[in-house]
Amino acid sequence: SVMREEKIKKTKTVCTFCGVGCSFNIWTKGREILKVEPQLESPANGISTCVKGKFGWDFVNSEERLTKPLIREGDTFREAEWEEALSLVSRKFKEIKEEHGPDALTFISSSKCTNEESYLMQKLARGVIGTNNIDNCSRYCQTPATMGLSRTVGYGGDAGTIKDIETAGLVLIVGSNTAESHPVLATRVKRSHKLKGQKLIVADIRKHEMAERSDLFIQPRPGSDIVWLSAVTKYIIDQGWADEQFLRDRVNGMEEYVENLQKFTLEYAEETTGISKETLIKIAEMIHGAKSAVILWAMGVTQHLGGSDTSTAISNLLLVTGNYGKPGSGAYPLRGHNNVQGASDFGSMPNQFPSYEKVKDDKVRAKYEQAWGVKIPAEPGLNNHEMIKGIHDGNVKAMYVKGEEMGVVDSNINFVHEAFEKLDFFVVQDIFFSRTAQFADVVLPASPSLEKEGTFTNTERRIQRLYKVFEPLGDSKPDWEIIMAIANQLGAEWDYSHPSDIMAEAAQLAPLFAGVNYERLEGYKSLCWPVDADGSDSPLLFKEEFPFDDGKAKLYPVDWTEPLEYAEEYDIHVNNGRLLEHFHEGNLTYKSEGIKSKTPSTFLEVSPELAEERGLKDGTLVRLSTPYGNVKVKCHITDRVKGKEVYLPMNDSGEGAINLLTSSHADKDTDTPAYKEVKAKLEILSQE
Numbered sequence: 084s085v086m087r088e089e090k091i092k093k094t095k096t097v098c099t100f101c102g103v104g105c106s107f108n109i110w111t112k113g114r115e116i117l118k119v120e121p122q123l124e125s126p127a128n129g130i131s132t133c134v135k136g137k138f139g140w141d142f143v144n145s146e147e148r149l150t151k152p153l154i155r156e157g158d159t160f161r162e163a164e165w166e167e168a169l170s171l172v173s174r175k176f177k178e179i180k181e182e183h184g185p186d187a188l189t190f191i192s193s194s195k196c197t198n199e200e201s202y203l204m205q206k207l208a209r210g211v212i213g214t215n216n217i218d219n220c221s222r223y224c225q226t227p228a229t230m231g232l233s234r235t236v237g238y239g240g241d242a243g244t245i246k247d248i249e250t251a252g253l254v255l256i257v258g259s260n261t262a263e264s265h266p267v268l269a270t271r272v273k274r275s276h277k278l279k280g281q282k283l284i285v286a287d288i289r290k291h292e293m294a295e296r297s298d299l300f301i302q303p304r305p306g307s308d309i310v311w312l313s314a315v316t317k318y319i320i321d322q323g324w325a326d327e328q329f330l331r332d333r334v335n336g337m338e339e340y341v342e343n344l345q346k347f348t349l350e351y352a353e354e355t356t357g358i359s360k361e362t363l364i365k366i367a368e369m370i371h372g373a374k375s376a377v378i379l380w381a382m383g384v385t386q387h388l389g390g391s392d393t394s395t396a397i398s399n400l401l402l403v404t405g406n407y408g409k410p411g412s413g414a415y416p417l418r419g420h421n422n423v424q425g426a427s428d429f430g431s432m433p434n435q436f437p438s439y440e441k442v443k444d445d446k447v448r449a450k451y452e453q454a455w456g457v458k459i460p461a462e463p464g465l466n467n468h469e470m471i472k473g474i475h476d477g478n479v480k481a482m483y484v485k486g487e488e489m490g491v492v493d494s495n496i497n498f499v500h501e502a503f504e505k506l507d508f509f510v511v512q513d514i515f516f517s518r519t520a521q522f523a524d525v526v527l528p529a530s531p532s533l534e535k536e537g538t539f540t541n542t543e544r545r546i547q548r549l550y551k552v553f554e555p556l557g558d559s560k561p562d563w564e565i566i567m568a569i570a571n572q573l574g575a576e577w578d579y580s581h582p583s584d585i586m587a588e589a590a591q592l593a594p595l596f597a598g599v600n601y602e603r604l605e606g607y608k609s610l611c612w613p614v615d616a617d618g619s620d621s622p623l624l625f626k627e628e629f630p631f632d633d634g635k636a637k638l639y640p641v642d643w644t645e646p647l648e649y650a651e652e653y654d655i656h657v658n659n660g661r662l663l664e665h666f667h668e669g670n671l672t673y674k675s676e677g678i679k680s681k682t683p684s685t686f687l688e689v690s691p692e693l694a695e696e697r698g699l700k701d702g703t704l705v706r707l708s709t710p711y712g713n714v715k716v717k718c719h720i721t722d723r724v725k726g727k728e729v730y731l732p733m734n735d736s737g738e739g740a741i742n743l744l745t746s747s748h749a750d751k752d753t754d755t756p757a758y759k760e761v762k763a764k765l766e767i768l769s770q771e
């Protein structure tokens with residue numbers, strides 16, 4: 084009734100704009116959002132939020148929201164009812180499976196959707212279709228970090244909590260624009276640095292805010308982090324500063340590791356990275372002198388040909404210095420999307436079930452086969468990089484993408500678009516008619532986080548509940564309901580009445596979440612995995628042991644993979660990343676007027692040196708081109724970048740989209756695109 088609509092309602096939710104996982108009450112009246120109010124008890128953020136969490140929500144009421152299923156007719160789409168859309172989807176899935184086998188179908192889950200939805204998406208792929216071809220967009224960002232940590236310490240997650248970072252003696256940030264990408268987490272570092280004498284070292288090719296605040300800032304050559312990290316580690320060992328007792332009691336593989344490390348001398352590192360020997364020694368001294376150290380890293384490390392190896396080198400350094408298992412220590416790969424962590428945790432990966440249990444493990448497979456009453460293939464499926472290749476090769480015929488703007492964020496997008504066009508059948512499920520949806524045969528309208536219940540897992544492995552603020556707009560539906568409807572059309576008999584039922588099933592099967600249930604997560608309560616059956620959780624990992632057979636961590640030898648080579652004419656290195664105001668490619672924040680008006684279009688950061696050399700001014704329109712495509716963008720001259728280093732923010736899906744420039748080259752161990760290894764030539768199109 085009108086009376087009820089006018090009541091002010093307060094609902095707890097979790098922010099969807101980054102992996103920090105801020106939680107707050109949203110005040111609403113009808114569909115109007117009155118304010119966002121963080122609570123003292125908000126575990127990740129206390130009473131703070133950043134601009135996106137505070138003002139980024141009006142997209143939920145955007146006129147551009149999808150409110151009806153769409154079915155392609157020639158070059159256009161027509162609106163349809165759910166029944167028609169769902170039976171078309173299930174009929175086509177069935178046909179393709181019968182004709183080409185289950186592995187001709189591929190599934191992409193979303194790191195913006197809930198844990199329960201990622202669980203269901205992998206259950207649909209594995210349990211209903213019968214393929215392990217399921218992946219999520221952590222493949223674009225943090226899979227190399229997960230790999231580096233799995234090799235060395237066993238769990239691919241932050242070693243402690245965000246709050247715990249405050250107690251570290253030293254914070255080392257490598258390849259992360261933390262102040263803009265993880266604002267509320269960065270605030271904690273800024274505060275400790277200013278008030279508690281915490282030391283801060285930043286390694287980046289761009290002088291961003293945290294670099295300006297740091298005690299020591301280094302600008303290594305692009306793609307060379309592994310070399311200086313290894314040289315610093317070697318120097319620490321050579322000086323006798325390694326934590327001998329920790330290594331003896333808790334770590335395997337020292338001998339082989341040290342042998343491989345010998346090539347990383349200070350001289351070699353200086354020559355390769357451009358960082359002087361004196362500075363490398365200074366870094367080693369600062370780490371040695373600190374009571375504890377944490378290392379934060381992000382895409383500047385992972386999106387390279389050797390992204391997994393550099394992540395491994397970070398973890399090796401922490402092991403050598405005994406910086407695991409005590410407060411204020413450990414590895415912090417910073418997750419980008421709100422639920423990057425959870426999408427992988429809950430099994431949307433081609434080689435792993437929920438809880439990172441291996442598809443190849445017969446016992447694990449048997450457990451799921453029994454629980455789901457199906458047969459699951461023993462071979463890992465295709466990751467999203469391989470799916471695109473598979474379409475080009477003619478092996479993949481259908482794709483179901485849920486909540487991912489693959490047609491903008493994947494690398495080498497011209498190649499990706501060509502693949503989309505070759506698909507026999509393409510289903511895109513989203514809240515907006517995305518660039519990716521333009522290629523679809525069927526578009527299914529989903530509901531954003533404010534219109535559903537479920538859980539997200541933030542970068543510190545913290546599982547938090549979100550509550551429904553609004554009813555789904557128009558005919559849109561929560562993703563879990565859509566996946567269940569498709570599964571049931573295909574003959575499954577799923578009867579989840581609420582996301583808590585899905586969590587209950589996952590908790591029974593996946594050891595990391597044994598004690599997770601909705602009561603234990605009520606309101607602002609939260610749990611950091613692993614969670615034992617009795618409900619005790621693990622804010623700080625590795626206190627007594629590492630999750631390997633003998634309880635010990637492993638030092639894992641790694642080598643440098645040299646960056647991609649380009650022909651000489653491609654002489655400009657194009658770095659890329661986020662802006663504070665925008666969420667990734669901007670697909671949500673561009674729909675929020677409050678944010679769009681502040682940062683309307685993209686720009687290219689150019690150093691004063693390069694500007695001088697090429698005659699560039701603020702506003703000069705240039706074309707950057709690589710062998711894969713080109714972008715047009717206006718220049719902004721700034722000393723945040725130096726020399727032939729330019730920076731292109733990633734929040735553009737039109738003529739300035741970074742992935743028109745990127746290649747299909749990828750991290751050798753995980754296939755994460757080498758987004759950061761781009762060289763281009765620059766031409767002036769017009770002066771403003």
Ligand code: SF4
Binds near residue numbers: 100136137266267
């Ligand atoms: Fe949202 Fe991240 Fe900002 Fe927190 S820091 S309000 S989670 S975008």
